[in-house]
Amino acid sequence: MSSGSRRTAVVVVVLVAALVAVAAVFAVVALQRPADPDVRPTGTGSASPTPTGSRTAAVPEPSPTTGTTQQPPATPEPTAGSTTEPSKPLAPAAVTLTFSGWDAAAGAAVVGGFVEVLEPAGSCRLTLSRGSSEITTVVAASPDATTMACGELSVPRTALTTGSWQAVLSYSSATSAGSAPAVTIEVP
Incomplete structure (x- = not known):
């Protein structure tokens, strides 16, 4: 094999490897978000999806006594000199x-x-x-x-x-x- 054809073969191999790497990156990006922005995820496809949080x-x-929901404690009243601002909605x-x-x-x-x-x-x-x-x-x-x-x-x-x-x-x-x-x- 001549040095010119060997150089051409190396260039072709490098270009093919670069194209495969770019295709892999696009595949990963495409799998991370829906193709249609109006489509939302609908679960994992299994009958019992695994929870994602703790x-x-x-x-x-x-x-008979269950049924009342405990109310959160009342917000304490600000004291004199307090700089507590009311919470935002x-x-x-x-x-x-x-x-x-x-x-x-x-x-x-x-x-x-x-x-x-x-x-x-x-x-x-x-x-x-x-x-x-x-x-x-x-x-x-x-x-x-x-x-x-x-x-x-x-x-x-x-x-x-x-x-x-x-x-x-x-x-x-x-x-x-x-x-x-x-x-x-x-x-x-």
């Missing part, structure tokens, strides 16, 4: 429910969704209510490309009674809050 659950056993955040229902394999009522806001931190809350019973589960929301992902929130069968439960997915952070419309989950 889970903190307050799931009391249902009883929270901006509205659109919450979208991507799945909900009874997961027989997990033995739990499940809900998932996302919030059309991108912030450093926030919390997603699932509230299930039936009659005077109310059960709440909270997970940390995870920042995604353009939204806050709630992942899956679930309440185990042991905390629920048979029947229709109203489920509400809500979101809150230091700057915004919102809720998706209630859906009904049938617990067998």
Whole structure:
């Protein structure tokens, strides 16, 4: 092989490698965001998506006395010389429910969704209510490309009674809050 053809072969190999690298970068970028800006993520495609945040659950056993929600402590009154300013109202955040229902394999009522806001931190809350019973589960929301992902929130069968439960997915952070419309989950 002459030095001219060897040089040409090296140039071709380098160009092909560069094209493959550029194609790989475009593929990664394309997979990280939806092709249509009006399309939002709808879960992971599995029956039981893995939660994306750490889970903190307050799931009391249902009883005739369950159903009252503890109110947060009252905001303390400013004292003389205090420079505490009144808190600003929270901006509205659109919450979208991507799945909900009874997961027989997990033995739990499940809900998932996302919030059309991108912030450093926030919390997603699932509230299930039936009659005077109310059960709440909270997970940390995870920042995604353009939204806050709630992942899956679930309440185990042991905390629920048979029947229709109203489920509400809500979101809150230091700057915004919102809720998706209630859906009904049938617990067998």
